[in-house]
Amino acid sequence: MIRIKDLVKTFDDSTVLDGVTLDVNAGEIVTVLGASGSGKSTLIRCINGLERPSGGTITVDGNDVTTKAGLAASRRISATVFQLFNLYPHMTALGNITLAPVEVLGKSKAEAEEQARALLAKVGLAGHADKYPQQLSGGQRQRVGICRALAMQPRYILLDEVTSALDPETTGEVLDILQKLATEATTMVFVTHEVAFARSISTRIVFMEAGKLLVDMPTEEFFAENGGLAVPRIRQFLSQIRKD
Numbered sequence: 001m002i003r004i005k006d007l008v009k010t011f012d013d014s015t016v017l018d019g020v021t022l023d024v025n026a027g028e029i030v031t032v033l034g035a036s037g038s039g040k041s042t043l044i045r046c047i048n049g050l051e052r053p054s055g056g057t058i059t060v061d062g063n064d065v066t067t068k069a070g071l072a073a074s075r076r077i078s079a080t081v082f083q084l085f086n087l088y089p090h091m092t093a094l095g096n097i098t099l100a101p102v103e104v105l106g107k108s109k110a111e112a113e114e115q116a117r118a119l120l121a122k123v124g125l126a127g128h129a130d131k132y133p134q135q136l137s138g139g140q141r142q143r144v145g146i147c148r149a150l151a152m153q154p155r156y157i158l159l160d161e162v163t164s165a166l167d168p169e170t171t172g173e174v175l176d177i178l179q180k181l182a183t184e185a186t187t188m189v190f191v192t193h194e195v196a197f198a199r200s201i202s203t204r205i206v207f208m209e210a211g212k213l214l215v216d217m218p219t220e221e222f223f224a225e226n227g228g229l230a231v232p233r234i235r236q237f238l239s240q241i242r243k244d
């Protein structure tokens, strides 16, 4: 579904993505791990067209996302959830979730609202449809953000550190929702520092180091002594996390 080949991204003089090649097939849940600054968010931003690659190719379902038409086609089947809740503050939870289905997909307001209420119920927010973002907790807002993404019925979802602004308890709330999603065969590319969660949810793990993909392995292999753990950098990364 997502094919990335020899992707390069430079900002001024610095090379942030240095020849990344990655394929994500339908139904896969690929977690991107790596130290801060290794290029994870830039990779996500190139896939969803927020950054323009300096070299290489990205196609989503055959659409070249560096072209206007290709990006538009890709955006119709995808959704991104970011670290910071970028809900519209002047709209209720329901308003935030129904906006794009009405404006972009051309759904009727009634149909979009019915779907939004079902999604809110699914994430445990049935009674919160008419609240504004500032009336919701961080975890609740992020769950509304996930509903907003799902309302577009995306075939794949990009998630960039969706829990890193949350406390441990609300992180748990959001991870539970993502776990549910994962079992529904949505294709996901997931950037996270939650290694234990990544291990439980992902079909594959890629590890980025200074703009390159250091390893790309099935999850089980990544955590195996003779797999990812045999790579000194991976072992070091995981041991640091375990100390936290």
Ligand SMILES: Nc1ncnc2c1ncn2[C@@H]1O[C@H](COP(=O)(O)OP(=O)(O)OP(=O)(O)O)[C@@H](O)[C@H]1O
Binding pocket: 011, 016, 034, 035, 036, 037, 038, 039, 040, 041, 042, 043
């Ligand atoms: N718009 C930009 N202009 C210049 N440099 C940038 C820009 N965006 C990112 N960078 C640089 O690219 C590198 C990779 O950033 P990126 O945000 O992709 O890292 P990351 O792996 O997501 O890190 P983190 O785990 O901290 O979120 C960093 O050195 C960053 O400073």
Ligand SMILES: [Mg+2]
Binding pocket: 040, 041, 042, 160, 161
């Ligand atoms: Mg990032």
